[in-house]
Amino acid sequence: MANVIFKDVHKRFGSFVALEKLDLDIHDGEFVALLGPSGCGKSTTLRMLAGLEFPTSGEIRIGDRVINDLAPGKRDIAMVFQSYALYPHMTVGENIAYPLKKRGIKGKARAEAVQKAAELLQLEALLDRKPKQLSGGQQQRVALGRALVRDPQVFLLDEPLSNLDAKLRSYMRAELIELHARLGKTMVYVTHDQLEAMTMANRIAVMHGGRVQQFDTPDAIYNRPANRFVAGFIGTPPMNQIDGTAEGDHIVISGHRIPFNRADFVDSLADGPVVLGVRPEFVAIGSGDGLPATVRLAENTGHETIVTLELPDQTRISARVEAARKLDVGQKVALRFDPAAIHLFEASENGTRLNLDETPAAVIPMRAK
Template structure:
C-alpha cells in the first residue's frame, strides 16, 4: 500500500487553474521533493495534502484512506513551515511537546518522547532554553522536533531552509538527510532550490504551470531531462541549449558553421528537423584544432575561476556556450577554442514541443 496517493489533483481559483491534474504515488519511506519556480503550484499542492486547502477535483489518500474533507489534525501528517512558528514564551521542551500536550498525552510519556526526539536531533542541551536564545539552525531543529515527536505517517516541509544562510542550509541539508536515512520517514518537501532537491530526494517532481514536467530520481532528472524546461531548470551552470537543424546524421548549429556528425545509426527520420541540442557544461572539454572528433568551436569571452573549476563563457555564432573545466585548464579570453563532447552526453529536444527526442 502506498503511503500517499495524489489522484488527478486539480485546484482552481476563479478562472485560474493553479493545479491541472497531479498524479503521484509515494511509497513508504520515500523522500519526494516538489521542485519549481515561484507560482508553479508546489506550495498549493502541499497545502492540499496537509488539508489546509481543498482540491477542486481529485483525491488525496494516506495509507489507502481518502482524506478529502478530513481536518488537518486528523490526517496523521506533520508540517514544518518556512517560518519556525515557535511559541516564544515556551521552552524548547514544551515547544517540541506542545502537540502531545494538546492531545492529553500523559506527562511522563510526553517527556520521554521529547527527550528521545531531542536526542535524535542532538539538541538535548537546549531543552530549557527559549526560542529567542537559539540560532536559526537550532530553531529549525526545534520545529522539526515538534513534527518528529508525533511520529506521523507523512512529513511535509514547506521551504524550511530558505531563511538560513548558505552555511546553515548546507548543515541542515546534511541533518535532514541523516534523519531520513535513520528513521525511514515518508517526506514531501517543497523547494525552489535545485541543490536541496538533488541532495535530499529519492524522487523529484519538477513542476511548471500547475503540472508535473518530470517525476523521476535525481540521477534521471539530471542525466535524462524529459523536457527543455527540466534541462534548463536543473543544473548549475545550467545546460547549454543550442538551436540546430538535424538532417541525416548531422547536427548543424544555427547561426554558425558548426557541425556535429553523429554515428550512422543515430539519424533523423525527418528532413531538416528543427531541434535543440542540450550539453551540460561539465561534459565539454578542450581539444586541439586539428582533432577530427566531433566538436564545437566557440569564441571565448569570459573566464571565471570559481575555486575548484574554471567556468568559461563563449559564443558559437549568435548562441552562447558555457563550459565547466578543471581549475588548471589554460584558456584565455578572445581565443577560438574547440570543445569536444561525448556523443552520449548530447541531449536532443524537439524545438516546437520541447520534448526529449
C-alpha cells in the first residue's frame, strides 16, 4: 500500500506561512495533480513528501509509515523535476543506471532494470547517445527513466513538462497517462497548467495562498467549483462572475431580472448581494429579451469564437459560440443564461458556492478512469 496522507500539515518559512492546514488523502495508485498559481505552495508540498523540506507541524504518511523525519533515501519515492538535470558526460543508459549504481546494484540486475525502463519509455534505440544528442522530449523521458528504474512506491513530478513546446507537451501528457495506467503507481504531479491537471489526474487539489481550495475529480472541479477562486481558475476562458442581487426567484443585474430556481440552492441563500457564475459555453447571445450587452471582441480560434461582451455596469464577460457566428464589434445584443447552468456564490472575495450539489446541465466529458 502506498497511499499518501497529509494530516493537518502547516509549513512556515520564518514568519511566512507557506502552507496552512493541509489535509490530503491520496489513494494507492492514484494520479493526483497539485494545481495552482505561482507561489501557492505546490512545490513545498511535494518537497515535504520527498524529504527536501520538513513540516512545521502535522503529519505526513506514506503507506502506514509516518515519514516526517525520515531521510529522503528511506522514503521509497522518486522525484522528477522541471529541469531534467541529466549528466551530460554520461550516455542515456548510464544516466538511467545511475540511481542503481549509487545504491550498489550491479551487473545483470542493473542491466535488466535499465532495459525494462528503456523499453517502457521507448528509449532502447537511444541508450548509447549523450543527452545533448536528444530532443527535449527525449531528455525528459530519460529523466523519467531514471525515476522508473528505482521502482519506487510513489512518483513525485514537479512541472516535468513545462520546458517542452506545446506539441511535445501534449505528446508527453499522453505518454504519462499511459505510463500511469501500466505501472499503477501512486503519482503526485505538480503543475500550474489546468489542461495537464484536467486531462491527466484522477483527482486535483486546487491550491491558492497556501491552502487547498478543493480536492476533487476534474469533473467536480469544473462543474461544481467550491468557491470563486476555483471557478475563476479553471476553464479557458474561466467561469464568468457577475455581481448581482438575489430578489425572490430572480437575480437582478444592472436592473435586469434573471430567473433562477431557488430550490437548486442552499437554504442560507438570502435576498441581497450575490455573485452569479456562468461558464462561457452557457451564455446565449441573441436579441430582444435578455441582459443587454455590447460586443467588444470576437476571437475566432478556428473551431469556435470567444466573444468578449460588456455589460451595462462595464463588467466584461465571455461567451463561447460557433466559429461561423458573425458578430461585429460594437453590436448591441441580449444575453440569456440557461437557468440549469447558473452558479451562485457568496458575494465575498472568495465566496463559497451556494448551489446544492447536483450536477448542473454543464457537464463536460472526462477521461475514463
